[in-house]
Amino acid sequence: xxxxxxxxxxxxxxxxxxxxxxxxxxxxxxxxxxxxxxxxxxxxxxxxxxxxxxxxxxxxxxxxxxxxxxxxxxxxxxxxxxxxxxxxxxxxxxxxxxxxxxxxxxxxxxxxxxxxxxxxxxxxxxxxxxxxxxxxxxxxxxxxxxxxxxxxxxxxxxxxxxxxxxxxxxxxxxxxxxxxxxxxxxxxxxxxxxxxxxxxxxxxxxxxxxxxxxxxxxxxxxxxxxxxxxxxxxxxxxxxxxxxxxxxxxxxxxxxxxxxxxxxxxxxxxxxxxxxxxxxxxxxxxxxxxxxxxxxxxxxxxxxxxxxxxxxxxxxxxxxxxxxxxxxxxxxxxxxxxxxxxx
Numbered sequence: 001x002x003x004x005x006x007x008x009x010x011x012x013x014x015x016x017x018x019x020x021x022x023x024x025x026x027x028x029x030x031x032x033x034x035x036x037x038x039x040x041x042x043x044x045x046x047x048x049x050x051x052x053x054x055x056x057x058x059x060x061x062x063x064x065x066x067x068x069x070x071x072x073x074x075x076x077x078x079x080x081x082x083x084x085x086x087x088x089x090x091x092x093x094x095x096x097x098x099x100x101x102x103x104x105x106x107x108x109x110x111x112x113x114x115x116x117x118x119x120x121x122x123x124x125x126x127x128x129x130x131x132x133x134x135x136x137x138x139x140x141x142x143x144x145x146x147x148x149x150x151x152x153x154x155x156x157x158x159x160x161x162x163x164x165x166x167x168x169x170x171x172x173x174x175x176x177x178x179x180x181x182x183x184x185x186x187x188x189x190x191x192x193x194x195x196x197x198x199x200x201x202x203x204x205x206x207x208x209x210x211x212x213x214x215x216x217x218x219x220x221x222x223x224x225x226x227x228x229x230x231x232x233x234x235x236x237x238x239x240x241x242x243x244x245x246x247x248x249x250x251x252x253x254x255x256x257x258x259x260x261x262x263x264x265x266x267x268x269x270x271x272x273x274x275x276x277x278x279x280x281x282x283x284x285x286x287x288x289x290x291x292x293x294x295x296x297x298x299x300x301x302x303x304x305x306x307x308x309x310x311x312x313x314x315x316x317x318x319x320x321x322x323x324x325x326x327x328x329x330x331x332x333x334x335x336x337x338x339x340x341x342x343x
Contacts, residue, residue: 013069015206017059022052024088028059031081032071039080043087048095049317051214051334053088058147058209058217060085061224065151066205089225096222100309104301106238106294109308110286113245125319128326130253135261136339139199140332143208144216144322148223149192150205153178155223156240162233166292174244174281174289191270198267201337211333215318222314226307234300237293238307244281251275 017033020026024046027039046053062068063076075081103109129138148155153175160171180186193203202208226236251274258267294301325332 014067014071015069015204015209017068017071018055018209020052021055022050024052025055025059028056028081028084031078032059032068032075034072039084041083041087043084043091046088046091048091049214049218051217053091054214054217054221057085057088057092057221057225060088061221061228062206064224064228065154068206092218092221093225096310096313097306100306100313102302103305103309106290106301106304106308109305110241110245110290113242113308113312123316123319123323124250125322126250126253126257128323129257133257133261136337137326138257138261138263139201139337140326141322142196142199142201143211143333143337144213144318146192146196146201146208147206147212147216148220150189150203152188152192154189155220155227156236158227159233159236159240162230163237163289163293164296167237167289167296168292170284170288170292171240174284177277177281188270188273191266191273194266195270198264208333211335211337213321213332213334215314215321219311219314219318222310232303232307234293234297234303235307235310237290237300238304238309239311240307241285241290241304242308242311244285247274248282 017029020029024040024043027037030037031039043053059068060081063071063081067073067076125141129141133141156171157175160168160175163171176182178188180188180190184190196203223236223239226232226239251271255268255271255275258271290304294304322332331337
């Protein structure tokens with residue numbers, strides 16, 4: 001009897017490597033292409049908030065997600081790349097700890113997130129888009145969020161094996177929803193891809209990396225940094241709590257903005273889904289994930305607060321960058337999008 005060879009489908013190619021934004025990211029890109037040139041060792045002069053270091057970090061983190069086209073998967077654990085990543089992480093984390101106030105009052109810090117301001121303070125992107133946003137600004141904001149939302153939930157899953165009991169059970173329950181509750185068509189990353197297509201954008205994973213400014217990359221890099229280090233598990237829980245607590249009100253405003261501008265049902269659905277789901281998740285994450293973690297490991301309270309405040313800090317940096325550009329009548333992206341007709 002002749003045995004037919006088993007045909008195994010080739011995995012989909014990852015996104016193309018982006019263009020460098022400085023010497024550090026250029027060295028990382030060259031290494032990923034197999035140049036064999038030595039990587040830099042002294043990063044003491046690198047700007048922790050600059051596009052060069054943030055892009056370099058993003059590239060090194062992305063090796064743990066879907067990788068890049070024509071980049072050897074073994075680069076994920078290359079010791080020289082890991083050494084460089086550790087040095088870049090140290091610059092980034094040191095800058096964050098210097099700018100984010102310390103504290104250990106988890107309950108009070110979470111309560112502050114729940115307080116929606118009576119009036120917009122002028123630094124909220126969702127308020128701006130809800131009130132006066134245009135079609136091109138909604139499209140730009142979608143691009144700014146695409147590096148995360150096309151892998152939504154993935155950075156947070158890393159905390160699951162580091163939790164116990166109530167915290168682990170509740171975390172898995174929430175992530176089950178994020179991944180579509182067993183239905184591929186309802187996975188949140190897929191819903192965001194559909195939103196992008198509805199807005200006339202390319203939904204390819206990593207397609208707009210060259211357009212993402214440093215403040216947008218930093219918001220995603222924070223998740224990866226916290227997720228990849230067991231020692232920062234408390235901070236990752238704080239990050240996760242911030243996302244879930246603040247998501248529902250912002251998503252409600254975004255859904256209203258999209259309806260006002262005449263976006264299609266796929267675009268509106270993504271935000272409607274988060275209005276409903278995250279209103280429930282907010283309760284679970286505060287009482288079960290955060291509460292369960294601190295019941296097991298009360299010494300992590302300061303880390304949870306750091307995660308909350310670091311997340312808020314980076315979101316505020318991105319909002320200031322974006323709104324300053326829009327109010328000046330210019331694009332907030334490194335590469336402005338092609339014109340698209342208003343709906």
